[in-house]
Amino acid sequence: MKQIGLFFGSFNPIHIGHLALANYMCEFEEMDEVWFVVSPQNPFKSSLDLISTHHRIKMVELAIAQYANFQVEDIESSMPVPSYTINTLTELRKIHSDCEFNIIMGADNIQNIHRWKDGDRILTDYCILVYPRLRYSTDHMQLPLSVRITEAPNIEVSSTQIREWIKNGKQLPFLTSPAVMNYINTNHLYQ
Numbered sequence: 090m091k092q093i094g095l096f097f098g099s100f101n102p103i104h105i106g107h108l109a110l111a112n113y114m115c116e117f118e119e120m121d122e123v124w125f126v127v128s129p130q131n132p133f134k135s136s137l138d139l140i141s142t143h144h145r146i147k148m149v150e151l152a153i154a155q156y157a158n159f160q161v162e163d164i165e166s167s168m169p170v171p172s173y174t175i176n177t178l179t180e181l182r183k184i185h186s187d188c189e190f191n192i193i194m195g196a197d198n199i200q201n202i203h204r205w206k207d208g209d210r211i212l213t214d215y216c217i218l219v220y221p222r223l224r225y226s227t228d229h230m231q232l233p234l235s236v237r238i239t240e241a242p243n244i245e246v247s248s249t250q251i252r253e254w255i256k257n258g259k260q261l262p263f264l265t266s267p268a269v270m271n272y273i274n275t276n277h278l279y280q
């Protein structure tokens with residue numbers, strides 16, 4: 090079966106933290122592909138700073154164009170909001186019976202998974218690849234065998250920080266990607 094890493098996120102905008110991590114999962118954790126699943130609306134996040142989903146999808150497409158193992162998955166665009174991950178996973182399994190799905194998840198998110206819709210079911214029914222985040226440890230957690238802890242390198246940059254800097258007139262082609270920065274400028278995003 091094809092091993093697919095699913096990387097869920099708002100990607101508002103996508104940045105090198107996301108890209109480097111997904112790259113690591115393909116090269117070191119035996120993922121044949123990583124799919125970036127762009128979520129129209131995270132159930133836990135405010136929609137205040139959130140730009141429209143089609144811009145976020147376009148930026149992911151631009152950022153990943155150079156690497157054959159990356160794909161954008163826009164299935165959540167046609168699903169109800171907020172974007173509950175269990176619903177997306179169920180749909181993806183129905184459509185792609187030839188793929189094994191591995192959820193790529195930060196140590197911050199795995200600590201909160203019990204608050205997600207059907208979080209316990211996600212934990213037991215899916216393979217999960219957990220990567221370290223600063224200030225979050227998984228040492229004390231009792232995790233099922235379906236959860237694998239990886240040692241992916243951490244690049245602590247955030248979309249929030251990037252949005253703020255762009256608002257202040259900064260050009261950040263290497264924290265996002267040159268093509269993404271160009272798209273942001275052309276479409277006057279995050280001004």
Ligand SMILES: Nc1ncnc2c1ncn2[C@@H]1O[C@H](COP(=O)(O)OP(=O)(O)OP(=O)(O)O)[C@@H](O)[C@H]1O
Pocket residue numbers: 097098099100101106107110194195197198243244245246247248249250
């Ligand atoms: N620097 C990073 N390195 C690795 N993973 C990250 C990084 N930043 C965010 N992530 C993870 O990537 C997924 C998608 O991230 P998201 O789109 O929320 O970016 P973000 O930078 O955390 O955004 P925001 O600052 O708007 O909350 C989330 O699971 C998040 O935990």
Ligand SMILES: O=C(O)c1ccc[n+]([C@@H]2O[C@H](COP(=O)([O-])O)[C@@H](O)[C@H]2O)c1
Pocket residue numbers: 097098099100126127128130131132133134172173174175204205206
């Ligand atoms: O399903 C849930 O209950 C749930 C709760 C919180 C977050 N999520 C998903 O987790 C992903 C990470 O979100 P974000 O905004 O931090 O990039 C995104 O796809 C959200 O829809 C999902």
